[in-house]
Amino acid sequence: MSVLHKIGKTVEERVRRDRAQQSEEELLAQIEALGWQPKDFRALFDRRGFNVIAEVKLASPSRGDIAPQLKPLEVAKAYLDNGAAALSILTEPLFFKGDIAYLKAIRAAHPDAYLLQKDFVVDPYQLYQAKAAGADAILIIVALLGEEGSAEILRTARKLGLTALVEVHNEEEMAIATRIGADLVGVNNRNLKDLTISLDVSLQLRPLAPKNARLIGESGIETHEDMHRLHAAGFHGFLVGTSLMRTGKPGEALARLIQHAH
Template sequence: MTILDRIIAQKEKEVNELKAIYAYKQQPKQKRKSLYDQIQGSDTISVIAEVKRASPSKGDINQTVDPIAQAMQYKKAGAAAISVLTDRQFFNGSMADLSAVAAALPEIPLLCKDFMIDRVQIDTAVDHGASIILLIAAALKEEQLKDLYDYAKSLEVGVLFEVHNEQEAETALKIGADMIGINNRDLKTFEVDLSVTERVAALIKDERIALVSESGIRTRKDVLQAEAAGAKAILVGETLMRADDIKATMREIRIPLGRAVR
């Protein structure tokens, strides 16, 4: 059983519990800026900065982090969006972290970073302040992905559609994803290879799609490699969580976007 298999098995248990106890409140939501519009309108690479305590591949990263303070530093340093890990068992996150960041930063795009397998998780994420959810192609069948994608869009929630290979990219295109995240980390082995962005991005020629390179982004050189492949944004967690100077690190990785026709 792979790590992804274990995570999805846990999510199935959590979904059953949610359905038993959770009542979607449908409260009026604060209107957040569109991450898609920001990515498409930016002259620099857009950074989705992540609040992340731990991960299965890296273990503890920063268990004592104050999510609000961390997110505020990200915003001041120029992050285009904040990503908050809400998985508890494998990443030590929580919906409480998401709610806290949402209340403190009411306008910035906010991604609920979790393994979505059911509509009730989208309802929960929105009710805790998220304006974007993550869909992972490797986790579900195409019909399930389409159902969750369409449901999120019906709620005016942005979707970062995550792929790792050419077949998953074809699925994203078929479903009509406008923000495609290319994960350089294989979720079955958790190995990282930055060339994944180069290989998969070659299939995605439509400039109307906002391409995001995810995982393994540590240096300016890494960002340049991703940008050259066609990425307009990057999702960065561990590098920023471990940074002694978040503003300086952000300045290093927010490179200008090339305007040459690819």
């Protein structure tokens, strides 16, 4: 079993526990009481440019602890103060040391920020949780869900007013993204089998993307040269996390990255 599917199994268990404590109906009532209306996350990338989705990421399976000393709320403020177009908030607890409480706290502190909940969605229930926590967007990982599952989550996201970032790794997954009608596609440059990273993945998959989709480059983006390379190929945004977090001063690192890109 791949790391991705191991994570998926633990998420299924988490969803079972959460659903036992709070039903979809209760979450919907909570959403209605909050009155939260997600913003159009995709519209951020209608403008071409060096639009960075800066990621709040404390750990990962491939890197272990990345920045355990940093406080997510402080990182979020530093990112927003230094030019982030949007934030990606890890909420997966076991492998990434994330927490949905981080998303709630960041939303409360920054009501106008564009927030992507970064988790491993295996059940529509998680989208109700995401909206209740203040997310504008959620992640669909085609490699985890397959075509039918990805289509179901995309339909649910749109019903709830959430933007779906549909993540692909190869030609087969890009074809699925096209068939299900994805309009915001993230190309992950990480090979899920051996965890190697190459920006060539983005360049190879770019011509196969859905015609009107906005494209986000993910994984392995560390320098302004990396962003220029993908930008020239037609990418609209860049999800950057590990390279910023591991500096210990992610806001300053983001400012340098964006400054050198222009």
